[in-house]
Amino acid sequence: MVANLINTSQFDAIIIGGGACGLMCAVQAGFLGKRVLVLEKNDKVGAKILISGGGRCNYTNLYASPQQFVSANPHFCKSAFAQWTVDDTVSFFETYGIIGKEKTLGQLFPESDKARDIVNVFTNLCADMGQEIWCDTEVKSIENNGDDFTITFERQGKTSTTKTPKVVIASGGLPIAKMGATDFGLRTARSFGMEIVSTAPALVPLTITGKDQPWYEQLSGNSIFCRVWNDRASFEENILFTHWGLSGPAILQISSYWRPGESIMIDLLPHQNIIEVIEQERKLNGKKPLLALIANLFTRKFADALSSRLPADKNLASLNKAELESLNELIHQFKVKPAGDKGYDKAEVMRGGVSTDELSSRTLESKKIPGLFFGGECVDVTGWLGGYNFQWAWASGYVIAQYL
The missing domain is CATH 3.50.50.60 (FAD/NAD(P)-binding domain)
Structure with missing residues (x-):
């Protein structure tokens, strides 16, 4: 032509x-x-x-x-x-x-x-x-x-x-x-x-597959204010759990600094120290179950999901040093290794x-x-x-x- x-x-x-x-x-x-x-x-x-x-x-x-x-x-x-x-x-x-x-x-x-x-x-x-x-x-x-x-x-x-x-x-x-x-x-x-x-x-949701996926699926729809970081950047905004992984502003932000195969870290309680919170609560009511305390800090659904990784039935007074250290790491250094991202159709840029x-x-x-x-x-x-x-x-x- x-x-x-x-x-x-x-x-x-x-x-x-x-x-x-x-x-x-x-x-x-x-x-x-x-x-x-x-x-x-x-x-x-x-x-x-x-x-x-x-x-x-x-x-x-x-x-x-x-x-x-x-x-x-x-x-x-x-x-x-x-x-x-x-x-x-x-x-x-x-x-x-x-x-x-x-x-x-x-x-x-x-x-x-x-x-x-x-x-x-x-x-x-x-x-x-x-x-x-x-x-x-x-x-x-x-x-x-x-x-x-x-x-x-x-x-x-x-x-x-x-x-x-x-x-x-x-x-x-x-x-x-x-x-x-x-x-x-x-x-x-x-x-x-x-x-x-x-x-x-970039500015794209991240996916979770394999054995961890059901844990994220059960939390689909839950949104939590967090600090999300890796060795390149750090953001404090909400994350959103989905049936396929993680989204929300903080996740979209860190995705621009994430590379396949790497992990990201999440501080689930960025403006409080979980150990200090427990110590204060112990003085008021040492018999309070750990799960009840966690449920006060997050949604009940999220507390229940976390309970599978915690000595949730123990009361605050009976938590030992190793359990406290494990809890501190879970809350303030929650490690996630995404499988990938949702691709260009879900990316902002x-x-x-x-x-x-x-x-x-x-x-x-x-x-x-x-x-x-x-x-x-x-x-x-x-x-x-x-x-x-x-x-x-x-x-x-x-x-x-x-x-x-």
Whole structure:
């Protein structure tokens, strides 16, 4: 089939991907008097924005800084965050009617609780500034011609090509396939000889299999505030027991720092010392059964589950030193060795991506291919749960727009 040649010479750049990074890039380019064309594979832009935060969109985090990001080069994101700050994000959305309300741990949501309002800011601005968006458009390939790029894409059943001086890859990562996520950004980078940092699901539930699985299954639905850690990171938030393993904010957070075959540790009572609690209770009622004490600290169902690993029927006064040490380890150093994770369909983001060694930290332009830019999730910059990844998307979109 001969491809149609589409004239897009009126555009300064073509942005591939109409998600958070691509939309911010289009709007910021418009503010600078540059015209861009956004090519989006889905039938509408902002698909991931619309489902984030349960459809409410946690669009930034008030405490976002480079410290909350995972990357082979933890310093890489500093330049982008200096150019576009959290205050810039808050001010930008306030200018267009989005008033933020803070929830847990600095997470900022629209006062309306509607992710659609976030997307509307971008689509309205793009319309006002003449930035064009083509949905249902799948880019098949990008070729570098030296002075410009040839993009081959499929739209409305027709294959077409066009030329552009600059290309922005803002096509996201591998989660979530049913929303159109693909490895396009990674494939494109590889085709130009760029290095890729190994990718994996991140902010993802962890699975338990084998002999331990029934123990977790019986607790499905139970949520407990804990400290979860390994030798790379530590988080204090809720964990959620499920029939297949562990989820909840603290587990999603530590998953970005977990590698297959490793264990994670859980402090089930992070703000108390179980031995001190027992000593105090002993003075009041030494005949109190250990199980009764545990049931006061946790849900009854969780206490019953723990009882299989404890001298639960003994009263507090009769616990010996070895039993106390064992109890202390169980409560404060509960060891879990996950079998794996729930994969990209359940992951919030992708870890890894286009190596930051390949990009200018100031402009996000490829060092090897002038005019080719990468931003958002396809780059090896992965934020914590709670609005951090959106802050990276906005910042990277803004930065790229300055250099188109």
